Amino acid sequence: xxxxxxxxxxxxxxxxxxxxxxxxxxxxxxxxxxxxxxxxxxxxxxxxxxxxxxxxxxxxxxxxxxxxxxxxxxxxxxxxxxxxxxxxxxxxxxxxxxxxxxxxxxxxxxxxxxxxxxxxxxxxxxxxxxxxxxxxxxxxxxxxxxxxxxxxxxxxxxxxxxxxxxxxxxxxxxxxxxxxxxxxxxxxxxxxxxxxxxxxxxxxxxxxxxxxxxxxxx
Ligand code: ADP
Ligand code: NI
Numbered sequence: 137x138x139x140x141x142x143x144x145x146x147x148x149x150x151x152x153x154x155x156x157x158x159x160x161x162x163x164x165x166x167x168x169x170x171x172x173x174x175x176x177x178x179x180x181x182x183x184x185x186x187x188x189x190x191x192x193x194x195x196x197x198x199x200x201x202x203x204x205x206x207x208x209x210x211x212x213x214x215x216x217x218x219x220x221x222x223x224x225x226x227x228x229x230x231x232x233x234x235x236x237x238x239x240x241x242x243x244x245x246x247x248x249x250x251x252x253x254x255x256x257x258x259x260x261x262x263x264x265x266x267x268x269x270x271x272x273x274x275x276x277x278x279x280x281x282x283x284x285x286x287x288x289x290x291x292x293x294x295x296x297x298x299x300x301x302x303x304x305x306x307x308x309x310x311x312x313x314x315x316x317x318x319x320x321x322x323x324x325x326x327x328x329x330x331x332x333x334x335x336x337x338x339x340x341x342x343x344x345x346x347x348x349x350x351x352x353x354x
Pocket of ligand 1 (some may be wrong): 161162166196197199238239240264265270273275277278282305306308311316
């Protein structure tokens with residue numbers, strides 16, 4: 137097997153071990169779905185397959201939500217892992233940049249992706265925050281962080297800065313308005329947009345049903 141294929145397999149094993157027991161919606165199965173979706177988007181949209189595969193596997197290796205708020209630690213750790221495995225330094229540097237561009241940073245904060253590879257991995261990650269799985273992940277994350285499910289007295293906020301977004305402790309229904317419902321129009325590739333539209337309507341229907349039940353007897 138060629139050395140880069142071996143490195144991909146080793147990265148897979150490392151990530152699988154590290155994320156096995158996660159209960160925040162960032163478990164190994166999330167990484168695996170993002171990896172599979174990124175490969176699918178690559179087949180339709182192109183880009184460098186190897187960079188896409190490795191970036192998808194390592195994209196949540198140190199997420200700002202779990203590392204004290206650093207938006208660049210993930211890329212740094214991915215770089216260190218790859219270099220320690222003997223991977224090419226220039227390619228590891230590209231992967232570090234891709235990983236540091238992926239995460240959502242607030243409703244009014246513009247995306248910084250500057251390559252097709254980063255756009256594909258970001259699209260794949262965002263598709264996993266939509267649809268039925270996206271709903272499950274949002275409430276898993278909210279529960280893990282002691283967030284209320286819903287509180288009608290607290291309206292959503294369109295965050296203008298990453299600082300404001302990451303410090304928010306809002307209830308999970310607000311997260312739909314502050315992020316999830318905004319993702320579809322931020323997708324980059326046409327293939328992801330088609331999948332995103334269907335998953336977006338699943339979110340809308342869910343919110344509709346949720347509020348109808350909430351307001352059933354008033
Ligand atoms: P990103 O880096 O863009 O945030 P992730 O792969 O880390 O992408 O996925 C974020 C997941 O965590 C999503 O499924 C999202 O619904 C959930 N999540 C993040 N912040 C919140 C929040 N404040 N409330 C509920 N769910 C959240
Ligand atoms: Ni992710």
